[in-house]
Amino acid sequence: MKNIYSLVIVTLLLTSCGADKKMSVEDIIASGNLEQIRQKKTELDVSAQEISSQLQQLDSEIKKLDPQERIPLITTFAAKEAVFNHYVELQGNVSTKKNLVIYPEYSGTLTRVYVKEGQKVSKGQILAKIDDGGLGQQVAQLQIQADLAKTTFERQERLWNQKIGSEIEYLQAKSTYEAQQRAVNQLQQQMAKTLVRAPFSGTIDDVISEQGSVIAQGQSQLFRIVNLQDMYIETDVPERYISNITHGKDVQVEFPVLGKKMDAKVRQAGNFINPANRTFKIEVAVSNKDKSIKPNLTAKLKINDYKNEKAILIPQSIISENAEGQQYVYTVTDKVNNKGKAKRVIIETGKTQGDYIEVLSGLANGNEIIDEGARSVKDGQEVKVLVVE
Secondary structure, eight states, X not given: OHHHHHHHHHHHHHHHTGGGOSOOHHHHHHHTOHHHHHHHHHHHHHHHHHHHHHHHHHHHHHHHHOHHHHSOEEOEEEOOEEEEEEEEEEEEEEEESOEEEEOOSSOEEEEEEOOOTTOEXXXXXXXXXXXXXXXXXXXXXXXXXXXXXXXXXXXXHHHHHTTOSOHHHHHHHHHHHHHHHHHHHHHHHHHHTTEEEOSSSEEEEEEOSOTTOEEOTTTSOOEEEEOOSSEEEEEEEEGGGTTTSOTTOEEEEEETTTTEEEEEEEEEEOSXXXXXXXXXXXXXXXXXXXXXXXTTOEXXXXXXXXXXXXXXXXXXXXXXXXXXXXXXXXXXXXXXXXXEEEEEEEEEEEEEETTEEEEEESOOTTOEEEOTTTTSOOTTOEEEEOOOO
């Protein structure tokens, strides 16, 4: 092939230079005549363009006539079974069951506040005291009456046990004592409401009402208490995943703001479909040992809704579709010395993940699939496989 090209070039050069046989390029250069040198260069440029055009025509004709030049070059890869995990990507917010605003159970003046923001408290610890408005004195008076009723009842009971006195006197003394004791207990329960206690162990995140404030029962906000140990992510999941996203499913959690990732599991999947947006709620428990995760923090979730232990994955870019809507790829058969035949194979696909798609049928483990050049070959066409190192 190279000899043909060389012969054509020499012939064309000799032809183009036939008009000036007496003076060679070397002679013209040696003459030092600028005008002749420029003229010679122009002639050679025109000849070179003509030669290049003719060479392209020859090369095109050679490719048409030479069978070796018409074989498409391709690359392949072997189909391999692998574990395929499909993930549903959602966004959720961090929540906690122990993030509570404390309201008073008694109206009055907030006489004492025993805690400050950021302070850790234990369950049942007194946080504040509300003025009881004289309730303590009433309890003291009732207690005196209850003590007298108790003494009277005990004496009457001793007499009754000795068969002294009437039964009605004994029953009246007993009834009076029990009524007085119930009245004392009732007022003591009211008194207990003047002490604001921590409903669970945690941290006082905010002191909302200051000491001296007049507060109303069930209306005035006193404190916000938060416990960062029992944290979870809550999100809404489309109803089509209700049979796949269930309790115990693996979840990959990412907190973009913190630059933090962790593995978790679905701890609860709701059984109610919200008719407004056709979703159900799930909860994903997260570990928060370093207390860096805060309520209402945004989280990205990748929930494993499907798994295939022996899946065949192929790039989506090599799949074509025929007029009937069937998907197909090309494999290489009858391969000898890196040459073989392209075979069209109808496939059925499943779920996608990134640039790859799961093949449910049509391909088997070990099939050699055409990658580069897949869209330029035809069924039964001879192909040459390039070995990519």
